[in-house]
Amino acid sequence: MRQSSLFAKTSKTAPSDAVSANAALLERGAFVYKNSAGVYSYLPLGWRIIKKIADIVREEMDALGSNEMLMPALVDKKYLEATDRWGVDVGYRVRGIDEAVDAFALGWTHEEVLTEIASHHISSYRDVPFSAYQVQTKFRNEARAKSGILRGKEFIMKDMYSFHASQEDFDSFYEKTKQAYANVFARCGLDAYCTRAAGGAFTGNITHEFQVVSPVGEDVIYVCPKCRYAENKEVATVVQGDACPECKGVIEEKTAIEVGNIFPLGTKYSDAFNLKFLGEDGVKKPVIMGSYGIGISRLMGTIAEVHHDDAGLVWPASVSPFAVHLLDFTKSGDAAKNAYEALQKRGIAVLWDDRQVSPGDKLATADLLGIPVRAVISEKTGDMIEIKRRNSAEVKLGTINDLI
Amino acid sequence: MRQSSLFAKTSKTAPSDAVSANAALLERGAFVYKNSAGVYSYLPLGWRIIKKIADIVREEMDALGSNEMLMPALVDKKYLEATDRWGVDVGYRVRGIDEAVDAFALGWTHEEVLTEIASHHISSYRDVPFSAYQVQTKFRNEARAKSGILRGKEFIMKDMYSFHASQEDFDSFYEKTKQAYANVFARCGLDAYCTRAAGGAFTGNITHEFQVVSPVGEDVIYVCPKCRYAENKEVATVVQGDACPECKGVIEEKTAIEVGNIFPLGTKYSDAFNLKFLGEDGVKKPVIMGSYGIGISRLMGTIAEVHHDDAGLVWPASVSPFAVHLLDFTKSGDAAKNAYEALQKRGIAVLWDDRQVSPGDKLATADLLGIPVRAVISEKTGDMIEIKRRNSAEVKLGTINDLI
Numbered sequence: 001m002r003q004s005s006l007f008a009k010t011s012k013t014a015p016s017d018a019v020s021a022n023a024a025l026l027e028r029g030a031f032v033y034k035n036s037a038g039v040y041s042y043l044p045l046g047w048r049i050i051k052k053i054a055d056i057v058r059e060e061m062d063a064l065g066s067n068e069m070l071m072p073a074l075v076d077k078k079y080l081e082a083t084d085r086w087g088v089d090v091g092y093r094v095r096g097i098d099e100a101v102d103a104f105a106l107g108w109t110h111e112e113v114l115t116e117i118a119s120h121h122i123s124s125y126r127d128v129p130f131s132a133y134q135v136q137t138k139f140r141n142e143a144r145a146k147s148g149i150l151r152g153k154e155f156i157m158k159d160m161y162s163f164h165a166s167q168e169d170f171d172s173f174y175e176k177t178k179q180a181y182a183n184v185f186a187r188c189g190l191d192a193y194c195t196r197a198a199g200g201a202f203t204g205n206i207t208h209e210f211q212v213v214s215p216v217g218e219d220v221i222y223v224c225p226k227c228r229y230a231e232n233k234e235v236a237t238v239v240q241g242d243a244c245p246e247c248k249g250v251i252e253e254k255t256a257i258e259v260g261n262i263f264p265l266g267t268k269y270s271d272a273f274n275l276k277f278l279g280e281d282g283v284k285k286p287v288i289m290g291s292y293g294i295g296i297s298r299l300m301g302t303i304a305e306v307h308h309d310d311a312g313l314v315w316p317a318s319v320s321p322f323a324v325h326l327l328d329f330t331k332s333g334d335a336a337k338n339a340y341e342a343l344q345k346r347g348i349a350v351l352w353d354d355r356q357v358s359p360g361d362k363l364a365t366a367d368l369l370g371i372p373v374r375a376v377i378s379e380k381t382g383d384m385i386e387i388k389r390r391n392s393a394e395v396k397l398g399t400i401n402d403l404i
Numbered sequence: 405m406r407q408s409s410l411f412a413k414t415s416k417t418a419p420s421d422a423v424s425a426n427a428a429l430l431e432r433g434a435f436v437y438k439n440s441a442g443v444y445s446y447l448p449l450g451w452r453i454i455k456k457i458a459d460i461v462r463e464e465m466d467a468l469g470s471n472e473m474l475m476p477a478l479v480d481k482k483y484l485e486a487t488d489r490w491g492v493d494v495g496y497r498v499r500g501i502d503e504a505v506d507a508f509a510l511g512w513t514h515e516e517v518l519t520e521i522a523s524h525h526i527s528s529y530r531d532v533p534f535s536a537y538q539v540q541t542k543f544r545n546e547a548r549a550k551s552g553i554l555r556g557k558e559f560i561m562k563d564m565y566s567f568h569a570s571q572e573d574f575d576s577f578y579e580k581t582k583q584a585y586a587n588v589f590a591r592c593g594l595d596a597y598c599t600r601a602a603g604g605a606f607t608g609n610i611t612h613e614f615q616v617v618s619p620v621g622e623d624v625i626y627v628c629p630k631c632r633y634a635e636n637k638e639v640a641t642v643v644q645g646d647a648c649p650e651c652k653g654v655i656e657e658k659t660a661i662e663v664g665n666i667f668p669l670g671t672k673y674s675d676a677f678n679l680k681f682l683g684e685d686g687v688k689k690p691v692i693m694g695s696y697g698i699g700i701s702r703l704m705g706t707i708a709e710v711h712h713d714d715a716g717l718v719w720p721a722s723v724s725p726f727a728v729h730l731l732d733f734t735k736s737g738d739a740a741k742n743a744y745e746a747l748q749k750r751g752i753a754v755l756w757d758d759r760q761v762s763p764g765d766k767l768a769t770a771d772l773l774g775i776p777v778r779a780v781i782s783e784k785t786g787d788m789i790e791i792k793r794r795n796s797a798e799v800k801l802g803t804i805n806d807l808i
Binding site: 116 | 408409410411412413434437439440443444445446447448450451454469471472473474475476477478480482483491492493495496497498499500501502507508510517520521522524525530531534535536541543545557558760
């Protein structure tokens with residue numbers, strides 16, 4: 001794409017109200033635009049990243065055999081009343097302009113909706129197990145919407161729900177999902193601990209969260225970097241400096257960002273919606289469920305927090321909006337045009353900075369945007385291209401083939 | 405995909421409250437699930453269709469050079485107050501559970517939001533023209549939500565907005581978009597008339613709508629099938645039986661479904677948000693805008709209305725959830741498994757009905773689901789496959805190669 005036709009203007013100064021690196025750099029780089037506190041637009045560059053993260057998540061969920069679908073954002077009162085969640089404080093209420101009564105909440109999670117749908121689908125043991133997921137805009141009335149896209153009133157989430165005939169079958173799927181989640185975070189360039197966590201509003205059971213160590217995180221975790229033992233503070237059995245119960249490592253206390261969670265739900269929702277199946281033995285039994293979330297927009301913010309330096313963002317190639325940033329310092333632009341077309345022909349996503357600004361401006365913008373490979377064509381480079389990776393200081397001369 | 409692991413159970417009977425073919429067949433085929441009046445879930449089969457339609461729309465908008473992005477569903481009061489649209493009756497209002505004041509409307513369109521964002525991006529003539537679009541869940545408080553997914557309270561839309569320095573540049577983009585829209589509808593298997601229409605709440609100018617003739621449509625149009633002359637009733641200069649002003653054809657009155665619209669916006673929104681650019685002549689001028697909508701979920705409903713028969717749906721290949729429906733009538737299932745794997749290896753999207761139900765059930769389900777090619781493997785077919793297209797009565801024996 002030609003940068004001159006990209007709708008997004010970068011800024012040299014951070015927004016005055018940004019309290020975290022992700023908010024400051026993502027706004028300066030025109031990845032996102034803040035419309036209201038906790039409410040963001042994803043501008044074209046940021047939206048390309050969201051789509052890449054969502055596709056990684058989809059690939060891993062599809063590999064589990066899960067079905068993608070989409071449920072409504074308008075969650076009817078009837079669903080939330082069935083489980084006593086109509087009054088949950090993070091729920092937004094919706095009504096028509098002249099209506100006195102709220103008919104809907106804005107979905108922040110969809111256990112109720114999918115359990116009720118499943119009750120029309122599941123009747124026999126042959127209908128389970130199955131799982132379904134969606135990538136959807138979700139809503140939470142967050143009083144402390146302050147950390148950029150890490151905690152918003154409106155955000156993009158993947159939520160998956162699974163339905164099983166037995167605890168053993170559920171346990172097996174839960175472990176497979178744990179691995180799929182680890183794959184997602186590793187592919188996004190993040191080192192996520194899988195922590196034991198409390199169930200929160202969803203369940204009394206122990207659950208698991210995926211936590212990425214970062215100073216802007218809101219959670220406290222205790223981890224052993226040696227054997228990956230990890231607990232959230234609220235259920236912790238160890239403190240900083242303890243010997244890890246599973247190896248000889250030393251427990252460390254860290255602040256961390258929660259990027260995903262997996263919940264055993266037991267029969268809480270199947271009981272509420274009378275979701276039963278007829279077993280092979282002719283006996284009706286409740287379906288055992290789990291739910292599994294990944295914050296897609298929060299992942300983008302977390303990657304920005306973990307992968308940046310003073311000059312700007314340093315996107316991992318897997319989620320970068322473009323593979324190559326082509327900077328043209330020549331007057332004619334002919335060599336850059338040839339390189340641009342050659343890269344496009346080979347299917348390489350390239351952003352060509354064809355703007356009429358100084359080389360210094362282009363270099364600073366390239367550092368800010370953080371595309372993994374920078375390719376400069378100037379009067380000095382002749383037939384060659386000056387190649388530099390964003391995460392390295394090394395600069396070398398090469399050809400188109402060295403960019404691929 | 406194996407049909408046994410697909411989360412979606414078809415039904416032999418239509419829902420009692422369905423008033424249109426799209427509602428009845430889409431619910432019976434488990435493409436969609438009705439959660440509330442005008443509020444639907446897209447089950448896995450239906451979601452595959454939505455994604456296919458959305459990708460066709462994306463390809464055509466990208467070919468126009470437009471940038472994909474995503475704006476918030478929570479539209480801050482400040483935006484709609486600036487254009488006196490805070491009180492528009494189709495707008496839903498949002499507030500927290502204990503809050504007395506509505507802070508947001510749920511976005512049914514995004515002229516205000518994008519114009520304000522653009523006012524931070526556009527300063528010089530070098531920053532225009534550009535256009536941006538999103539594929540997004542939209543909300544309207546529809547009293548008459550009754551025609552399945554044709555008119556919902558929550559629906560999926562593509563909305564695009566364009567920004568220009570001159571009327572001439574706008575006109576040229578408007579005409580190119582008209583052609584891109586014609587491409588979208590043709591690729592979805594629809595014959596859409598481009599009608600002259602009134603501006604409605606958006607603009608006093610003449611606008612254009614794309615209308616597909618159907619008995620369940622809510623609009624009345626006057627068309628000449630010979631030369632494609634077409635007007636909406638509310639601006640019509642002709643009536644049924646008139647001679648078409650542009651050829652010798654006879655004008656016909658039709659009911660039709662509006663599947664898209666394109667609006668010249670002039671400077672209405674740029675004036676409201678003080679969106680100006682500095683011209684090459686050093687003079688500040690208002691930006692000239694247009695907006696362009698396509699109802700993605702409505703398109704799915706319209707295709708269902710146009711492409712069905714008494715037995716079920718007849719999806720055009722371009723939007724079908726699968727290319728081939730493989731039915732297995734054998735006991736061992738070996739031949740079907742081989743065919744399934746061979747098709748998958750060649751990248752053909754195949755739904756394999758591996759359920760333990762009768763051949764009659766499988767044939768009826770295949771007709772209901774409407775996948776373009778049906779491939780039956782039975783004890784009778786030997787090494788061959790019985791191939792039938794959903795839109796033809798002809799049945800013939802062939803091999804895997806005849807399915808590709």
